[in-house]
Amino acid sequence: MSKTLYRKYRPKKFEDIVGQKHIVTTLSNSIQTNRLSHAYLFTGPRGTGKTSIARLFAKAINCTKRDNFSVANETTCQEFTDGSAIDLIEIDAASHTGVDNIRELRETISLTPTSAPFKIYIIDEVHMLSTGAFNALLKTLEEPPSHAIFILATTEAHKVPDTIISRCQRYDFSRISLSDIISKLKYILNKEDVIFEDEALEMIAISSNGGMRDAESLLAQILSFTDKSLTKNDVMEVLGITSQKQIFSLIASIAKNDINLSIEIINKVSNDGYNLEIFIASTITALRALLFYTLSPTKEMESYMMLLNSEKETLRPLVKNISTKQVIKAIEEFEKAKIKISSSVIPQLPLEIAVVNVITQTQALNSTTKSISSIKKSLVKTPNPIEEISNKNNRNLEINQKKIEQAREISSNLTEPEKPTQKIKHTDQDIISLENIKTNWSKIVDHTKKDNMSLSSLLVQAHPMQLESNILTLAVRYQLHKDKLLENKNRLTIEKILDIVMLSPISIEAQVVSEKDFYELSPSELLSKAANIIGGGQIVKSTINS
Numbered sequence: 001m002s003k004t005l006y007r008k009y010r011p012k013k014f015e016d017i018v019g020q021k022h023i024v025t026t027l028s029n030s031i032q033t034n035r036l037s038h039a040y041l042f043t044g045p046r047g048t049g050k051t052s053i054a055r056l057f058a059k060a061i062n063c064t065k066r067d068n069f070s071v072a073n074e075t076t077c078q079e080f081t082d083g084s085a086i087d088l089i090e091i092d093a094a095s096h097t098g099v100d101n102i103r104e105l106r107e108t109i110s111l112t113p114t115s116a117p118f119k120i121y122i123i124d125e126v127h128m129l130s131t132g133a134f135n136a137l138l139k140t141l142e143e144p145p146s147h148a149i150f151i152l153a154t155t156e157a158h159k160v161p162d163t164i165i166s167r168c169q170r171y172d173f174s175r176i177s178l179s180d181i182i183s184k185l186k187y188i189l190n191k192e193d194v195i196f197e198d199e200a201l202e203m204i205a206i207s208s209n210g211g212m213r214d215a216e217s218l219l220a221q222i223l224s225f226t227d228k229s230l231t232k233n234d235v236m237e238v239l240g241i242t243s244q245k246q247i248f249s250l251i252a253s254i255a256k257n258d259i260n261l262s263i264e265i266i267n268k269v270s271n272d273g274y275n276l277e278i279f280i281a282s283t284i285t286a287l288r289a290l291l292f293y294t295l296s297p298t299k300e301m302e303s304y305m306m307l308l309n310s311e312k313e314t315l316r317p318l319v320k321n322i323s324t325k326q327v328i329k330a331i332e333e334f335e336k337a338k339i340k341i342s343s344s345v346i347p348q349l350p351l352e353i354a355v356v357n358v359i360t361q362t363q364a365l366n367s368t369t370k371s372i373s374s375i376k377k378s379l380v381k382t383p384n385p386i387e388e389i390s391n392k393n394n395r396n397l398e399i400n401q402k403k404i405e406q407a408r409e410i411s412s413n414l415t416e417p418e419k420p421t422q423k424i425k426h427t428d429q430d431i432i433s434l435e436n437i438k439t440n441w442s443k444i445v446d447h448t449k450k451d452n453m454s455l456s457s458l459l460v461q462a463h464p465m466q467l468e469s470n471i472l473t474l475a476v477r478y479q480l481h482k483d484k485l486l487e488n489k490n491r492l493t494i495e496k497i498l499d500i501v502m503l504s505p506i507s508i509e510a511q512v513v514s515e516k517d518f519y520e521l522s523p524s525e526l527l528s529k530a531a532n533i534i535g536g537g538q539i540v541k542s543t544i545n546s
Contacts, residue, residue, distance in 0.1 A: 004216075004217070004220055005188060005216045005217070005219060005220040005223075006212075006213045006216035006217060006220075009184075009187075009188055009191075009216065010052055011049075011052050011056060012056075012081060013056065014027075014028055014053075014056055014060070017049055017052070017053060017056070018049070018176055018180045018181070018183075018184050018212050019048070019049065019174070019176040019177065019180050019212070020048065020049050020053065020173055020174070020176075023053065023171045023173065024053070026171070027053070027057055027060075027171075028060075031057075031060050031061060036061065036149065037149075037168070037169045038141070038144045038148065038149055038150065039141050039144070039149070039150040039151075039152070039167055039168040039169070040054075040057075040149075040150065040151045040152065040168055040169050040170075040171065041126075041152045041154070041157070041160070041164075041165060041168035041169065041170045041171065042054060042151060042152065042153045042154075042171050042173060043153075043154050043155070043156075043157035043160075043170065043171070043172055043173065044155070044172055044173025044174060044175075045155060045173070045174075045175055045209075045210060045211060046155050046211055046213070046214070047208070047210075047211025047212055047213030047214045047215075048173040048174065048175060048176060048210065048211060048212065049173060049176075049212065050124075050153040050173055051122065051124060051153055054122045054151040054153060055080070055088070055122070057151065058080060058085075058088050058118075058120035058122070058149075058151070059077065059080035059081060061117070061118050061120070061149070062077070062080060062085075062087070062116035062117055062118055062120070063077035063080060063116075080116075085116065086114045086115070087113040087114055087115065087116040087118070087119045087120065088120050088122070089105075089119070089120070089121050089122070090122045090124065091105070091121065091122070091123045091124070092124050092125065093123050093124060093125045093126045093127070093128040093129050093133075094124075094125045094128045097128050097129055097130050097133060098130060098132070098133060099130060099132035099133045099135075099136050101133065102129070102133045102136040102137050102140070103136055105121070105137075105140070106136065106139070106140050109121075109140060109144070109145060109148050110145055112147055113147055117147070118147055118148070118149050119147055119148050119149070120149050120151065121148065121149070121150045121151070122151045122153065123137075123150065123151070123152050123153065124153045125153070125154060125155070126152040126153065126154045126160060126164075127154045127155075127156045127157070127159035127160050134160075134161050134163075134164060137164065138161075138163055138164060138167070141164065141167045141168075142167065150168075152164070152168060157170075157172075174210075175209070175210025175211070176210050176211070176212050177210075177303070178202070178205045178206065178303070178306070180212075181204075181205040181208060181210075181212060181215045182198075182201045182202060182205050184212060184215070184216075185201045185204060185205065185215060185216075185219055186201065188216070188219065189201075189219075189230065192223070193228070194223065194228055194229065194230055195228065195229045195230065196229070196230035196231075197230065197231050197232050199232045199308055199310070200230050200231055200232045200234065200235045201230075202308045202309075203232060203235045203236070203239075203308070204218050204219055204222070204235060206285075206306045206307070206308075207239055209306075218239070221238060222234055222235055222238045222239075225237075225238050226238075239278075240274060240275040240278050244282070244286075244308075244311050244314070246265060246268070246269055246279075247279070247282055247283050247286050248286065248311075248314050248315060248318075249265055250262060250265045250266065250283060250355075251283070251286060251287065251290065251315075251318060251322075251330075252318055252321075253265060254322070254326075254330060254355060254358055254359060255318055255321035255322040255326075256321060257359045257362055257363055258359075259355065259356060259359050259360075262355040262359065263352050263355065263356075266348050266351050266352055266355065267348060269348075270347060270348040276341055276347050276348060276351065277338060277341055277342065279351075280334055280337055280338045280341065280351060281338065283334055284331060284334050284335065284338070285305075285306050285307065286307065286311070286315060287327055287330050287331045287334065288305070288306075288331065289305035289306070289307050289311075289312065289315055290315055290318060290319065290322070290327050291324065291327045291328065291331065292304070292305060293315065293316055293318075293319045294319055294322070294323065294324040294327055295324065326358070326362050329357075329358050329361060329362075330354075330358045333353075333354035333355075333357050333358050334351070334354050336350070336354065337350035337351045337353070337354040338350075432467070432470070432502060432504045432506070433467065434464055434466065434467040434472075436502070437464045437467060437472060437498075437502065437506075438464050440501050440502065441459075441463075441464060443501050444459065444494075444497055444498060444501050445459050445460060447497045447500065447501060448493070448494070448497055451493060451497075452490075452493060455490055455493060455494070458481055458484055458485055458490075459485075459494070461476065461477065461481060462474040462475065462476045462481065462485060462510065463475045463518065465511065465513070467506075470504065470505060470506050470507065471506070471507045471508070471509060472498070472506050472507070472508050472509070473508075473509045473510070473511055474508060474509070474510045474511070475510075475511055475513045475517065475518055476510055476511070476512055476513070476518075477512065477513070477515065477518050478512065479512055481510070481512075482510040482511070482512055485508070485510045486508075486509075486510055491508060494508055495507060495508060
């Protein structure tokens, strides 16, 4: 029976190892400098070379001439190459989990090697050992014989007790890059005289998820179907991979918020007999790449995308129509669908629900955004009365300042007949003064009456008391009157009318004063004005007296 590809092309020396350069270099140096540990822990994803490197390390220790090691014969080296060496003991912890198995190991470990300098113990999937077995192994690792070296391999280092890890040199294996996997696959196909398409190898490398052994197993599976040629379509057919065109069409329809088209694509994929779990997984992979594109990825980020170069070019333009939040939402919904799809009565239903959730949420978000935008526009278009009055007051203040300057200029050029050398002096108060306001108070009340009758009644019962820095203080008898006058709406109305009558921006304040002070400030003509507004002198007097 012929060997499988991954056994046939298993590395025979350190130079044949794909990836894991940092580990190979460190182990090689330790051999060259004779600095060996009694225990090693190899951890990382499956198919990344843990067992292969463990065997090569065992062979290198026992078959290389060094000053402090005895020289093994050629037969022993070949036995280590074939994996048949007596002094190489491989234990599968998944099937030897009990404490009795480790006790048996402890009883035989003291025996010296048969033909090699070291007896090597490789315990694969060591995390599967029971608690009792770990305790027994710990005793061995604490006091190992000088001729024994342990190599523990695991895919789940977090399940190995810290007491075991602390007694080992730990080496973390990483997933193998796409380029390294593709290079190894090309080497194998050339040796096997198989014609291939580059994209077919890329698809196998992507499907292997960074595992060299998985890639070689997939290649062997596909070659048994295609014989002496390997195309992209062959890979898709054997692995049940959906056309990327359908995946990108689904993502594009989601970006366009087209629910009907999205559901049509999902049902077409289902009716064509494709594996929906693989379809979802491939879609999530594409969405992950799209997420990176929304973040303006670096070249290193692009290498993580797990897509063909041609697929990246197809996916990149979709960034214009979709946001990072939408992509994240889509990935989350598709992850949920992938879990539910195996137990669903209608296989495609979880995927349909996922698409509807993504698109409806996006539509709701867009609707909210448009509403906020329209509100902002309406606020811009609608004039703010406070800002409008403020702007007008500023303009009037500028105009008034110019009038003052002009008045000063004119007055400086005027002379009196009797005193030609004496100039007339004017101040800002000559233009706007408290007396001017008192004189025009009746006009101010009349203007107010046109807009607001009740406010004009309040002004009749308020008297100009002080003007300073264009701030007019009104005297009132009661706190209620003061509060009403200073209400924002009433204040703005009064200031607007003062601006119209006095041709100058004037702000108002109010102050409650005693009855005596109030009537001393009251111009006599205001009593008659109050009578006209309220409807009778008697009413005014009673109002004032109250």
